Amino acid sequence: MKKNLIIIAGPTAVGKTALSIELSKHYSCPIISADSRQFYKEMSIGTAKPSVEEMQGITHYFIDNISIHDTYNVGQYERDAIECIEHLFKEHDTLLLVGGSGLYINAVINGVDEFEEIPAEIREQLIKDFEEKGLSFLQEELKSKDEVYYNQVDLNNPQRMIRALEVCIHIKKPYSSFRKKQKKERSFNTINLLINTERELLYQRINKRVDVMIHQGLLEEVKSLYPNKHLNALNTVGYKELFDFMDDKITFEEAVNLIKQNSRRYAKRQLTWFNHQGDFESFEPSDLEKIKAYLDILKQYL
Numbered sequence: 001m002k003k004n005l006i007i008i009a010g011p012t013a014v015g016k017t018a019l020s021i022e023l024s025k026h027y028s029c030p031i032i033s034a035d036s037r038q039f040y041k042e043m044s045i046g047t048a049k050p051s052v053e054e055m056q057g058i059t060h061y062f063i064d065n066i067s068i069h070d071t072y073n074v075g076q077y078e079r080d081a082i083e084c085i086e087h088l089f090k091e092h093d094t095l096l097l098v099g100g101s102g103l104y105i106n107a108v109i110n111g112v113d114e115f116e117e118i119p120a121e122i123r124e125q126l127i128k129d130f131e132e133k134g135l136s137f138l139q140e141e142l143k144s145k146d147e148v149y150y151n152q153v154d155l156n157n158p159q160r161m162i163r164a165l166e167v168c169i170h171i172k173k174p175y176s177s178f179r180k181k182q183k184k185e186r187s188f189n190t191i192n193l194l195i196n197t198e199r200e201l202l203y204q205r206i207n208k209r210v211d212v213m214i215h216q217g218l219l220e221e222v223k224s225l226y227p228n229k230h231l232n233a234l235n236t237v238g239y240k241e242l243f244d245f246m247d248d249k250i251t252f253e254e255a256v257n258l259i260k261q262n263s264r265r266y267a268k269r270q271l272t273w274f275n276h277q278g279d280f281e282s283f284e285p286s287d288l289e290k291i292k293a294y295l296d297i298l299k300q301y302l
Contacts, residue, residue, distance in 0.1 A: 003089040003188045004299055008098040009034075009105055009274055010195035011267035013205045015285030017050045019195060020098040021058055022288050027094040030059040032081060034099030034108065037236060038063050039072065042225060045218045046238035048209060061088075068225070068233040073159075078107035082186075089188060102152070102273040103160070109192070111184030118166045126162045126169075135235075141165055146174035152273050156240075156266065159232050189302045191295065194280035196271065206263045213238065214256060222246070237262045 006027075008020045024031050033039075037047040041064045049063060061084055066072050081097075085108070088095055097108060130138055138161040143150040145168040153160050164175035171178070196202070222242040225234055229243045238259050245255040274280055283291050 002302065003092070004094050004302060005085060005108070005188050005190045006094060006096050006295065007034075007105060007109070007190055007192045007280075008096060008195060009102070009193065009280060010100060010285075011202060011270040012100055012263060013048070013209045013267070014195050014197060014202055015205070016098055016100070016195050017048075017054060019285050019288060019291075020096050021050075021054065021056055023291070024058045024096055025056070026292060027092075027096070029092045029094050029096060030061060030088060032084060032088075032095060032097045033060055033062040034081075034097050034101050034104045035063075036074075036077070036099075036101040036104050038099075039066050040064075040068050040233050041066070042068050042228075043221075043233070043239070045213050045216050045221045046236075048213070068228060068231050074103050074107050075112045077104050078112045081108050086187065100270050101154075102270065102277075103154075106277075109186075109190050113178055118170050122166045122169055123162060126165055130158050130162065138162065138165065142168075145169075146176050148174060148176040152176075152276060154266070154269060156236060156262070158235060191298060191302075192277075192280040193291065194274050194282045195285050196282055197284055202267060203264050206267060207260050210238075210256065210260045210263060213259075218242065219252075237266055 006023070008016050008023070010016050020031055035047070037043065038049050039062060040047070043049075050060070062077075062081065081104075085095060085097075097105065099105060126138070135156070135158060138158055139150070139155050142153070142161050142165055146164060149164050153164065155161070167175045167178065197205075218238065219242060222239055223246065225239065226243065226246060228234060229239075234240070234243075241250070241255040241258040241262065244250050245252050250258070281294065283294075
C-alpha cells in the first residue's frame with residue numbers, strides 16, 4: 001500500500017501550526033514545512049515560525065534550513081522535499097506537509113516545470129527594470145503577458161515574477177501555458193486539506209498576529225537585518241514596511257498598519273491560489289475531530 005502525505009494548506013495566521021501539531025501527535029509523525037519564508041535562519045519573528053514550546057517536541061523539517069544569503073528556489077525544494085519524504089516514509093505510514101506557499105506545495109504534489117535555458121541578458125534586463133521602476137512594473141508586465149499566472153503568484157515576490165516574465169519574453173507564450181497539466185508520478189498518496197475560516201475572523205487573527213510580532217521584537221529583528229535589506233528574501237511582508245520606516249519614508253504606525261494590510265492581501269491571494277486548484281477539502285482550524293474522522297475514512301480507500 002502507498003504511504004499517505006497529508007497536506008495542511010491555508011492562509012497566513014489561520015491556525016495551521018496548532019492544528020498540525022495535534023495531527024502530528026495523533027499520527028506520531030514529523031512535520032515537513034512548506035512555508036518558504038520559514039526556510040531562512042535569520043527570519044523568525046516576522047515569519048511566525050513556531051516556537052520550541054509550540055512545536056511540543058515534534059520534529060519539523062525545512063525550518064531554518066538555509067540562509068538569506070543562499071540561492072534557493074522551488075525546484076531545489078521539490079528535490080529536497082521529495083528526498084526527505086521518501087526517507088521518512090521508511091519509518092512512517094503518514095506524514096504531514098504544512099504551509100501556505102502554494103507553489104512549493106504544488107511542487108511536492110505535481111512537480112516543477114522545467115524550461116529551456118533563458119538567455120542571461122533577459123533576466124539581467126528584468127532585474128534592472130525592477131531596480132529602477134519597482135515592484136509595480138513587474139506586476140503590470142506580468143498582468144499584460146500572463147494574467148492567469150498573475151492571479152496565482154505572490155505579487156510581492158519579484159523573483160517568481162521575473163522567472164515567469166523571462167519565459168514569456170523568450171518563448172513568446174504565457175508562462176502558465178507551460179505549467180504541468182498532469183501531476184508527476186509519486187510513490188505516495190496526497191490528501192489535500194485547506195484550512196480556512198470566515199474572512200472577518202481571519203483578518204482579526206492576522207491583525208492580532210502582527211501586534212504580537214511587534215510585542216515580541218519584530219522591529220529589533222528588522223534592525224539587525226537592515227544591512228541585508230537588498231536581498232530578495234527580505235523583500236517580504238513584515239520586513240519591507242519596517243525598512244521603509246527606518247529609511248524615514250513612513251511613520252512606525254503607518255508601517256504596522258501596512259504590515260497588517262499587506263498580510264491580509266497576501267492571505268487573500270493564498271486563498272485564491274488554493275481555490276483555483278479545485279482538489280482541496282476545506283475545514284475550519286477548530287475541526288480537529290472532523291478532520292481525523294475524514295482522514296480515517298479516506299485512508300481506507302487509498
